[in-house]
Amino acid sequence: MNNIRATLAIVWRIAIPYFRSEDRWAGRGLLAAVIAMELALVAINVLVSQWQNRFFTAIQEYDLARFVTEIWIFLGLASVFIALAVYKLYLNQWLQIRWRQWLTRHYLGEWLDEATHYRMQLTGDAADNPDQRITEDVKNFVEQTLVIGLGLLSSIVTLASFVVILWGLSNKAPLHLYGTDIVIPGFLFWCALLYAVLGTALTHWIGAPLINLNFEQQRFEADFRFNLVRVRENSEQIALLKGEGAERSRLLDRFGFVIGNWYAIMGRTKRLTAFTASYSQAAVIFPYVVVAPAYFAKSIQLGDMMQTGSAFGSVQDALSFFVTAYRSIAEWRAIVARLDGFEMSVDSAVNLPAHQATIELKAAGGSRNIGLEKLCVYLPNGKPLVAADGFAIQTSERVLVTGPSGSGKSTLFRAIAGIWPFGTGTIVVPAQAKLMMLPQRPYFPVGALGDAVIYPAAPGAFQASQIRDAVISVGLPDLADRLGEDGHWNRMLSLGEQQRLGLARALLHAPDYLFLDEATASLDEPSEARLYRLLAEKLPQATIVSIGHRSTLDAFHTRKVAMMKDGAIHVLGKDSTPVEPEPSAAR
Numbered sequence: 001m002n003n004i005r006a007t008l009a010i011v012w013r014i015a016i017p018y019f020r021s022e023d024r025w026a027g028r029g030l031l032a033a034v035i036a037m038e039l040a041l042v043a044i045n046v047l048v049s050q051w052q053n054r055f056f057t058a059i060q061e062y063d064l065a066r067f068v069t070e071i072w073i074f075l076g077l078a079s080v081f082i083a084l085a086v087y088k089l090y091l092n093q094w095l096q097i098r099w100r101q102w103l104t105r106h107y108l109g110e111w112l113d114e115a116t117h118y119r120m121q122l123t124g125d126a127a128d129n130p131d132q133r134i135t136e137d138v139k140n141f142v143e144q145t146l147v148i149g150l151g152l153l154s155s156i157v158t159l160a161s162f163v164v165i166l167w168g169l170s171n172k173a174p175l176h177l178y179g180t181d182i183v184i185p186g187f188l189f190w191c192a193l194l195y196a197v198l199g200t201a202l203t204h205w206i207g208a209p210l211i212n213l214n215f216e217q218q219r220f221e222a223d224f225r226f227n228l229v230r231v232r233e234n235s236e237q238i239a240l241l242k243g244e245g246a247e248r249s250r251l252l253d254r255f256g257f258v259i260g261n262w263y264a265i266m267g268r269t270k271r272l273t274a275f276t277a278s279y280s281q282a283a284v285i286f287p288y289v290v291v292a293p294a295y296f297a298k299s300i301q302l303g304d305m306m307q308t309g310s311a312f313g314s315v316q317d318a319l320s321f322f323v324t325a326y327r328s329i330a331e332w333r334a335i336v337a338r339l340d341g342f343e344m345s346v347d348s349a350v351n352l353p354a355h356q357a358t359i360e361l362k363a364a365g366g367s368r369n370i371g372l373e374k375l376c377v378y379l380p381n382g383k384p385l386v387a388a389d390g391f392a393i394q395t396s397e398r399v400l401v402t403g404p405s406g407s408g409k410s411t412l413f414r415a416i417a418g419i420w421p422f423g424t425g426t427i428v429v430p431a432q433a434k435l436m437m438l439p440q441r442p443y444f445p446v447g448a449l450g451d452a453v454i455y456p457a458a459p460g461a462f463q464a465s466q467i468r469d470a471v472i473s474v475g476l477p478d479l480a481d482r483l484g485e486d487g488h489w490n491r492m493l494s495l496g497e498q499q500r501l502g503l504a505r506a507l508l509h510a511p512d513y514l515f516l517d518e519a520t521a522s523l524d525e526p527s528e529a530r531l532y533r534l535l536a537e538k539l540p541q542a543t544i545v546s547i548g549h550r551s552t553l554d555a556f557h558t559r560k561v562a563m564m565k566d567g568a569i570h571v572l573g574k575d576s577t578p579v580e581p582e583p584s585a586a587r
C-alpha cells in the first residue's frame with residue numbers, strides 16, 4: 001500500500017507540471033474532453049444494458065413492434081458510441097503528443113542545462129542511459145498514465161452505475177435454494193464483488209514479480225543498445241586492434257542478460273495468462289449460473305437474466321480492472337521508477353553545491369585577469385588533485401602549462417570552465433569574458449561541415465566566406481570547398497585535420513580566453529608553430545593558455561607553469577627551473 005502511495009506521489013510530481021505549464025490550457029482542455037467522453041461512454045453502456053433488458057423481453061414476448069423500435073434505439077446508441085470512441089482516441093492521442101513534447105523539452109533542458117549531463121556522470125550516474133529516459137520512457141509514461149488513469153476512472157464510474165443496476169436486479173432475482181427464496185440485499189453485487197476481489201488478489205500474487213522483471217528488461221535492452229552504439233562509434237579502433245572477438249563476446253554476454261530475463265518474463269506471463277484467461281472465461285457463465293435458479297423458477301424474465309449477465313460482466317470488468325491491466329501497470333511502475341531515478345540524478349547534479357563543498361566561480365567586474373584563490377581541486381572521491389592560491393592569468397598573456405600525466409592539468413581547465421564542481425576555493429573569471437576550451441579531440445556534430453566548424457554557434461551565425469577563410473587559414477583548403485557537405489566529421493577526418501578545424505572554430509569565435517588542452521598535439525612541429533603564429537596574428541588580444549608537452553611550444557608562450565605530481569603549481573623560468581613556488585601542495 002505504501003508502495004502504491006509512493007508511486008502515485010511520484011506520478012503526480014512528474015505529471016502535474018505539464019498541467020501548470022504554458023501549455024496548460026490546451027492540456028487541461030484536452031484532458032477534460034477525454035474524461036467527459038470516457039464518462040459519456042459509460043453512460044451509453046448503462047443505456048445499452050437497459051436496452052438489452054427491453055430487447056430480450058420483447059423477443060420473449062414475441063412483440064415485433066417493440067423489437068423494431070428497440071433496433072432503432074440501438075442504432076442511435078451505437079452511432080453515439082462510435083462517434084465518442086473515435087474522438088476519445090483522437091483527442092487522447094493529441095493530448096499525448098503535446099504532453100510528451102512538453103516533457104521531452106523539459107527533460108532535455110534540465111539534462112543539458114549548465115553541464116548537468118556531465119555532472120551526472122561525475123556524481124555516479126544513478127540514471128543509466130539518459131537517452132532511454134528521454135525517448136521511450138517519456139513516451140510510455142504519457143501513454144500509460146492516460147491509459148491507466150482513464151481506465152481506472154471509467155472502472156469506478158462503471159462500477160457505481162452498474163452496482164445500482166445489479167442491486168435492483170438482485171431484488172427481482174432472489175437467491176433460490178431448495179425451493180425457497182432467500183433474500184440477501186444486493187446479492188448479485190456481492191457475488192460480483194467476491195469474484196473480482198478474489199481474482200485481483202490472486203493476480204497480484206502471481207504477477208507481482210513482473211514489475212521488477214519488466215524494469216530489468218528495459219535496463220538490459222538499453223545496456224545492450226548502448227554497447228552496440230559504443231562499438232559503432234569506436235569501430236576503427238576495434239578493427240585496428242582486431243577486437244571484434246572480444247566485442248562479440250562482450251555484446252553476447254549483455255544480450256545474455258536480455259534473454260535470461262525474457263525467459264523469466266515468459267514463465268511468469270504464462271502463469272498469469274493461464275489464470276486471467278480461466279478467470280475471464282469463467283466470468284462468461286458465472287452470472288447466468290447464479291440467476292438461473294430464479295429464471296427457471298419463473299421469478300424473472302429472459303430480459304432480466306440477460307441484463308444481469310451484462311451488468312454482472314460490467315461490474316466484474318470494472319472491479320477486475322487491476323487483473324486485466326496488470327501487465328501495463330507493472331510496466332508503468334517500472335517506467336515511473338526510471339523517470340524518478342532520472343529526475344533524482346538531475347537533481348543531485350544540479351544541487352551538488354548544497355550537499356558538498358564546491359568550487360565557487362565568481363564573475364569579477366573590474367579585473368580582466370583569471371584568478372585562482374585558495375583553490376583546491378578534488379577528485380570525485382574527495383582526493384585532492386590541484387592546489388593554488390593567488391595564482392593569476394593576466395589578460396593577453398600566453399601561458400604554457402606542463403606537468404606529468406595525471407597531475408590534473410585538464411581537470412584544472414574543467415574547473416576554470418565551471419564544469420568540475422569538486423573542490424573548494426574560488427576561481428575569478430572576468431564578467432562577460434568569452435572563454436573557449438579546445439580539447440585534443442574536438443567535437444563536431446553530425447551534419448554540414450560548415451555548421452560543425454562554427455559549433456556551438458547556430459547555423460548561419462557566420463557568413464560562408466568567413467568560415468571558408470578560417471578553414472583555409474588553418475591549412476585545409478580542400479575542406480573549404482566542402483562546407484555544405486553532410487558527414488560524421490569526427491569519424492571521417494584525421495585527428496590532425498580535426499585539430500586544425502578546432503583552431504578554425506577558435507578563430508571564428510575569437511574568445512577572450514583560449515584554453516588549448518593538447519589541442520595541436522597531433523600536428524607536426526612546423527604545422528603547430530604555423531598555427532600558433534596564426535593565433536598570435538588573428539587573436540592578438542586573446543589570453544592563450546596551453547597544455548602541452550613539447551619544448552617547441554615554449555617559443556609561443558610568455559610564461560610557463562608546471563603542475564607537480566603533488567598537486568602544486570610552480571611558475572617556471574625560460575630554462576624550466578622554478579622561479580616562484582606556488583602555494584602549498586594539495587597532497
Ligand SMILES: Nc1ncnc2c1ncn2[C@@H]1O[C@H](COP(=O)(O)OP(=O)(O)OP(=O)(O)O)[C@@H](O)[C@H]1O
Nearest residue numbers: 122379380385403404405406407408409410411412
Ligand atoms: N571523471 C573522473 N572521475 C575520476 N577521476 C578522474 C576523472 N577525470 C579525471 N580523473 C583523474 O584525475 C587525474 C587528473 O586527470 P587529468 O586529465 O586532469 O590529468 P592531466 O594532467 O591532464 O593528464 P594528461 O597529461 O595525461 O592529459 C587523473 O588521475 C584522472 O584519472
